[in-house]
Amino acid sequence: DTGVSQNPRHKITKRGQNVTFRCDPISEHNRLYWYRQTLGQGPEFLTYFQNEAQLEKSRLLSDRFSAERPKGSFSTLEIQRTEQGDSAMYLCASSLGLAGVEQYFGPGTRLTVT
Amino acid sequence: AQTVTQSQPEMSVQEAETVTLSCTYDTSESDYYLFWYKQPPSRQMILVIRQEAYKQQNATENRFSVNFQKAAKSFSLKISDSQLGDAAMYFCAYRRTNFGNEKLTFGTGTRLTIIP
Numbered sequence: 001d002t003g004v005s006q007n008p009r010h011k012i013t014k015r016g017q018n019v020t021f022r023c024d025p026i027s028e029h030n031r032l033y034w035y036r037q038t039l040g041q042g043p044e045f046l047t048y049f050q051n052e053a054q055l056e057k058s059r060l061l062s063d064r065f066s067a068e069r070p071k072g073s074f075s076t077l078e079i080q081r082t083e084q085g086d087s088a089m090y091l092c093a094s095s096l097g098l099a100g101v102e103q104y105f106g107p108g109t110r111l112t113v114t
Numbered sequence: 115a116q117t118v119t120q121s122q123p124e125m126s127v128q129e130a131e132t133v134t135l136s137c138t139y140d141t142s143e144s145d146y147y148l149f150w151y152k153q154p155p156s157r158q159m160i161l162v163i164r165q166e167a168y169k170q171q172n173a174t175e176n177r178f179s180v181n182f183q184k185a186a187k188s189f190s191l192k193i194s195d196s197q198l199g200d201a202a203m204y205f206c207a208y209r210r211t212n213f214g215n216e217k218l219t220f221g222t223g224t225r226l227t228i229i230p
Contacts, residue, residue, distance in 0.1 A: 003158075004158075031216065033216075033217065033218075035218075040222070040223075041222055041223075042118075042205050042207075042220030042221050042222050042223050043159075043205070043218070043220050044220070045217040045218065045219070048216065048217060056217065058217075091159070095216070101147055101164065101209070102149075102161050102164065103161075103216075103218060104161075105151075105158050105159040105160070106158060107157070107158040108158065
């Protein structure tokens with residue numbers, strides 16, 4: 001296992017621009033989760049996938065956010081028309097589904113909106 | 115909705131000593147999982163220990179152990195023989211056991227400092 005990887009690790013963008021992050025889960029993990037972590041807070045759930053199906057979305061995920069997992073492997077999280085309030089660490093995690101309780105986290109993508 | 119509360123924003127302990135981090139949670143469920151995750155500075159979050167609510171026995175992983183009080187909805191983490199590498203943010207987290215309800219709900223974290 002190479003672990004969960006996320007790219008890019010850091011992203012600085014200007015307000016109003018679109019950004020896309022990528023997450024590669026541990027191979028054979030069919031569950032994939034996105035969380036957002038702001039300074040001084042614990043991670044907050046955004047959405048999760050079982051294979052390619054998006055099963056749940058948080059109310060935090062506004063219309064400007066969209067996540068995909070087209071082939072049930074890697075996932076992308078896109079934020080359109082970024083706002084300063086979107087500045088945060090975006091964490092991805094994966095798990096083995098019903099057989100796996102533990103979620104394995106990636107290093108995160110730190111987004112700064114100027 | 116489930117909530118997780120960590121009332122200690124910061125804690126410090128002398129190297130080799132023991133420290134206990136507190137966590138309380140609120141749920142109406144009878145079966146669930148509780149976790150302690152560690153997030154070192156600029157590094158990814160890793161699982162320290164987990165507890166299934168149906169198990170009465172407290173979980174233990176080497177120097178890490180928990181005190182799970184289900185009736186009080188309390189889940190504290192004890193770190194024995196603290197080491198410099200234990201310095202990190204520690205998050206308590208809750209998860210329901212139901213299929214399709216697998217998201218983690220985190221507390222706000224406790225920053226642990228180890229004093230050499």
